[in-house]
Amino acid sequence: MAVPGKAAAFRLPPLPTIREIIKLFRLRAQKQLSQNFLLDLQLTDKIVRQAGELTNAHVCEVGPGPGGITRSILNTDVAQLLLVEKDARFIPGLQMLSEAAPGKVRIVHGDILTYKMEKAFPKYLKKKWEDEPPNIHIVGNLPFSVSTPLIIKWLENVSNRDGPFFYGRTQMTLTFQKEVGERLTAKTGGKQRSRLSIMAQHLCSVENCFVIPGQAFVPQPEVDVAVVHFTPLVQPKIQQPFKLVEKVVQSAFQFRRKYCCRGIGILFPESERLKKTEQLMMEADVDPTLRPFQLSMSHFSNLCNVYRKMCDEDPNLFTYNYREELRQKKRLPKNTSHSEEIEEEEEEDEDKKNQL
Incomplete structure (x- = not known):
């Protein structure tokens, strides 16, 4: 009915x-x-x-x-x-x-x-x-x-x-x-x-x-x-452009089992990596010994904000590509996948550890 x-x-x-x-x-x-x-x-x-x-x-x-x-x-x-x-x-x-x-x-x-x-x-x-x-x-x-x-x-x-x-x-x-x-x-x-x-x-x-x-x-x-x-959300939790956030987050998780400073470091060319990583971690108030999965959203927000400031000061910084540098350093073919490069580097790290 x-x-x-x-x-x-x-x-x-x-x-x-x-x-x-x-x-x-x-x-x-x-x-x-x-x-x-x-x-x-x-x-x-x-x-x-x-x-x-x-x-x-x-x-x-x-x-x-x-x-x-x-x-x-x-x-x-x-x-x-x-x-x-x-x-x-x-x-x-x-x-x-x-x-x-x-x-x-x-x-x-x-x-x-x-x-x-x-x-x-x-x-x-x-x-x-x-x-x-x-x-x-x-x-x-x-x-x-x-x-x-x-x-x-x-x-x-x-x-x-x-x-x-x-x-x-x-x-x-x-x-x-x-x-x-x-x-x-x-x-x-x-x-x-x-x-x-x-x-x-x-x-x-x-x-x-x-x-x-x-x-x-x-x-x-x-x-x-x-x-x-x-x-x-009405307001994103990280107030920076998508590509910048993606680059910082992707770098941080590149070496998931290592300290977060290891992945954050690949945002910078090798010649100034140590100094710039230390500056970024300090100004963002992030403990460099945290693992990537332990970083909160506010940690990532701080990292992105400071990295943006560093990119504004050095316009060439954002275009720096760690993968390209790694390819040239190891003379890898251009079609080598990102994961293959990282796996190779991880294996080298393990080999060094075993030698020690």
């Missing part, structure tokens, strides 16, 4: 199940694209609930695949749903969903890493940064291969207030490998504290909502999956 005075909720008409869609269009998850399908609609509903109130909202779903989360989003009665899907094999199945929800769905066959999000939504939805978040949400079960580069890109967009954040403090609800989810939310001193922890938490309120066991996915990944919700 209908409840008087209440509009009937939007529900999709009867459709083939996700399993039937996969069978109908002969869809197989591609391992090289790290694709894993979530077929349990109770779980897709649970993910969508973490996004908040979506009735009449404008939503962008990243990588909808066969459309499990898409159905859960549509059942909340959104105003508009933008689907950005890179894999052309999924488009016909998504078009079926579009036809079942006339006027609500727009499908873009493209790569979310290059898609211009500034033009994704109507301009009237734009809010001032200081206001409540706009009625825009990003939701996605991300392939593992793209999740970290994508969140780093979006965190830079948060810092610059462009991309999806042209409209204000757009909220995101995304999936990551459990370990990445733990890094994103790790507290000072935690074993998962990392570059990702600082970059995310200085710009956003980050909540690890719940964990989905790997066996819920097809094919089953070797890891469990975390659902993480992001709300950009």
Whole structure:
């Protein structure tokens, strides 16, 4: 019986199940694209609930695949749903969903890493940064291969207030490998504290909502999956440009098991490394014998502020690249990965220790 005075909720008409869609269009998850399908609609509903109130909202779903989360989003009665899907094999199945929800769905066959999000939504939805978040949400079960580069890109967009954040403090609800989810939310001193922890938490309120066991996915990944919700902060905790913060944080965590002064030192050319590192640590009031994961957000804020002052005094300092210096010193080929260089240096350190 209908409840008087209440509009009937939007529900999709009867459709083939996700399993039937996969069978109908002969869809197989591609391992090289790290694709894993979530077929349990109770779980897709649970993910969508973490996004908040979506009735009449404008939503962008990243990588909808066969459309499990898409159905859960549509059942909340959104105003508009933008689907950005890179894999052309999924488009016909998504078009079926579009036809079942006339006027609500727009499908873009493209790569979310290059898609211009500034033009994704109507301009009237734009809010001032200081206001409540706009009625825009990003939701996605991300392939593992793209999740970290994508969140780093979006965190830079948060810092610059462009991309999806042209409209204000757009909220995101995304999936990551459990370990990445733990890094994103790790507290000072935690074993998962990392570059990702600082970059995310200085710009956003980050909540690890719940964990989905790997066996819920097809094919089953070797890891469990975390659902993480992001709300950009009105004021970042570190008041410096994204690239500068990224450089300081990345350097600090370069030698995770060593004293933080070891990583901070690679901000400076070898000829003045000792003197400049000592100056930076002293002026930032940071104990050089702390490990990188023991540094608080205020430690990083101080380090970034002092490093910015040093860069202002010496305009060439910010362009200094430790990796390039290391390559030239060891005559490594240009395509040598960063991790290979660092591993080589770590091994040298261990060898010296063993000799002693």
